[in-house]
Amino acid sequence: MSESETFDIVIIGAGIIGVATAYYLQKNNPDKKILLLDRNLAAGQANTAMSAAAVRNMFASSTNQLLTDSSVKFIDHVQNDIGYELLFEKCGYLWLLSDSQFHDPSVQMWMERMKASGIHYKVYNKEELKEMMPGLNVDFSNSEEAELMNLKEVSYGLYGGDCGVLDPTRYVEYYLDEFKKMSSVKPRYGVNVEKLILEADPKLELPGEPFVWQEKKVVGVRTNKGDVRAECVVLATGAWANELLDPIGMDSKTKCKKRQLFVVHGDNQGLKQLLRTKGFNEMEMCPFTILPSAGVYFRPQMQEEGFWIGCGDKLGRAYKYIQTDEDYVPESSYYENSMFPVLSAYYPDFSSTRPVNSWAGGYCYSPDAIPFVYYENGVLVANGASGSGIMKADAMARIADALYRGLPEAELFGGKSIPSEALSIKKRKVEIESVVI
Ligand SMILES: Cc1cc2nc3c(=O)[nH]c(=O)nc-3n(C[C@H](O)[C@H](O)[C@H](O)COP(=O)(O)OP(=O)(O)OC[C@H]3O[C@@H](n4cnc5c(N)ncnc54)[C@H](O)[C@@H]3O)c2cc1C
Missing domain, CATH: 3.30.9.10 (D-Amino Acid Oxidase, subunit A, domain 2)
Incomplete structure (x- = not known):
């Protein structure tokens, strides 16, 4: 990677949340140049690969019911209508x-x-x-x-009986294959994001910027292979979100x-x-x-x-x-x-x-066992799945895309929708989930 390349969107993290988000962003914003990065040598090698990859719609909160019911139906659709083998077995x-x-x-x-x-x-x-x-x-x-x-x-x-198990690697490959078919930019691996680049917005080119009286925005990432600038930085780093958010004073509320x-x-x-x-x-x-x-x-x-x-x-x-x-x-x-x-x-x-x-x-x-998806300061964060990210990934990715496009509602698989800001920190509108495994 040469010094300071520019893309429209850079996605940090190629786990299930990152690849699903890459897919919906590219599908619904075909003209945008989207770079997907991961520090591992392939996609889906971190917690996605470590998961039990079981998927259920049996939650107590209506939010998790909505996220998982639509996502599990999407999984069923990919395997049984599209014919892409995910080794999804509806064992219940x-x-x-x-x-x-x-x-x-x-x-x-x-x-x-x-x-x-x-x-x-x-x-x-x-x-x-x-x-x-x-x-x-x-x-x-x-x-x-x-x-x-x-x-x-x-x-x-x-x-x-609508629940089951699948192969998380196959599921990652599905989104990744589809993303790659649409994208002109190849995903890059072995790229570690060291920090988010926060700048004054607009930049006045004054020494010491940003000052307290200026707006600030994340304008890119510093990696071990050089800087990448983008209008939108997607943070799909799951359990490592705080490593990048804490240094710029953004509290992810996840642990x-x-x-x-x-x-x-x-x-x-x-x-x-x-x-x-x-x-x-x-x-x-x-x-x-x-x-x-x-x-x-x-x-x-x-x-x-x-x-x-x-x-x-x-x-x-x-x-x-x-x-x-x-x-x-x-x-x-x-x-x-x-x-x-x-x-x-x-x-x-x-x-x-x-x-x-x-x-x-x-x-x-997350504190309420409902994921976070929000777009603040140029960073689109999707994390906090609380041990159920495989079964929520499709819905979370659709919400991330709706936020990017400024839509008030995100349409989920099967036709139901959710306010795009329902999973945000500032305008959160969710119940506390009690059925966490
Ligand atoms: C033991 C176990 C069992 C589980 N069982 C289930 C289950 O049955 N069902 C279910 O739905 N969920 C389950 N989960 C949870 C599920 O695995 C996660 O919710 C899901 O994988 C989260 O996806 P992700 O994309 O956010 O994270 P990850 O797959 O961890 O992806 C994050 C990616 O970000 C990359 N990254 C991080 N920081 C940087 C950086 N600075 N620079 C570049 N790249 C970076 C990482 O390399 C990684 O590839 C389980 C988890 C565990 C650990």
């Missing part, structure tokens, strides 16, 4: 709940809100679950261990927390049977299942004949950027001492398995 999401959890007013309200929004779900009782999931332990009455660990007995299953996944093979008869659970979906496949206690979940992985095990724990784990390679290191003791005892109590067939692979990444949390 299954929340296993205790009697008290099921009757908790927040869960009842969640179901009411889904019903009101036309989000399909089904409730299974304990007897039905026992029949459909033979290895599931629903009786802790004689288990001191379960009592000690505060494990709640399964009484109900809340199942959403990063480490999350990990562990892979186990379904190498005994019980787990093989679990993987091919019958009765929930047409594919006769195990749903993405969330246990009633400790935030432990498992995701079927048919290609690997196994499961990915994760945990949305409520430990006092620090909020922290992912900065060093060590931050990406999964902790085997976390699996052994925290997740494994819970998993094997509910599903004893997991007790004979050990992880064959594992990885770690970071969730980028």
Whole structure:
């Protein structure tokens, strides 16, 4: 890259949010020269690749319902109407709940809100679950261990059949391929953005600018390969947003927390049977299942004949950027001492398995678990997906494009729309999300 090139738009970050945004910006602004940059050597290599890549529309807040329902329908459309293989498998999401959890007013309200929004779900009782999931332990009455660990007995299953799992790399490639077909500018990798260039607007060429009495605007980025100037800088850096926003005094309101996944093979008869659970979906496949206690979940992985095990724990784990390679290191003791005892109590067939692979990444949390998308000071920020960026990416990208074009409303896939500034910091109009994994 030569010194100080100029584009109309520069997008920092080629994760799922960055590539989806690149696609909509180019599609709806065909004359604009858009440069997509990432410091990694390819797109989608950071948290997008670390994700469980499960997608659901089962949220409690109407905002997240809208963002995810439209995005998941888009995913379905890409695979089934356009014919682009995303390995999207509609295995469904299954929340296993205790009697008290099921009757908790927040869960009842969640179901009411889904019903009101036309989000399909089904409730299974304990007897039905026992029949459909033979290895599931629903009786802790004689288990001191379960009592000690505060494990709640399964009484109900809340199942959403429009949800599923996909391959995040394929999903990134879809947007990227489409973007590249339209764009005259090739994406660039191995380009680290060191800072956002903030200048007086308009620039008076006075020494010491910008002064307090001047308007300021981000006019480009300084990278390890030179400066790039652009009328609009899109920040799709996810968990690293603060690294670039803090130095220019913009508070992203997001924080990063480490999350990990562990892979186990379904190498005994019980787990093989679990993987091919019958009765929930047409594919006769195990749903993405969330246990009633400790935030432990498992995701079927048919290609690997196994499961990915994760945990949305409520430990006092620090909020922290992912900065060093060590931050990406999964902790085997976390699996052994925290997740494994819970998993094997509910599903004893997991007790004979050990992880064959594992990885770690970071969730980028917003305070209300609803993403941020806003355009301020020349920077268009899209982040804070709070552990569900794959399933919100399409809607977030459409909102980013609507903001760029100055439209009051963003049209989402399927025809519904959302005020373009609903996810902004200053004019935020969202409810707090309670169903965060
Ligand atoms: C363990 C785990 C499980 C998850 N499970 C799910 C799930 O099941 N479903 C779901 O929807 N979501 C899930 N998520 C969340 C999901 O992965 C994220 O919400 C999503 O990937 C965010 O996309 P992104 O594009 O914002 O971030 P990223 O994919 O992290 O992309 C950001 C990009 O910005 C680049 N970048 C950052 N700073 C700079 C810079 N200064 N210069 C140049 N490039 C820069 C990075 O290299 C990176 O490629 C999970 C996350 C984790 C960690």
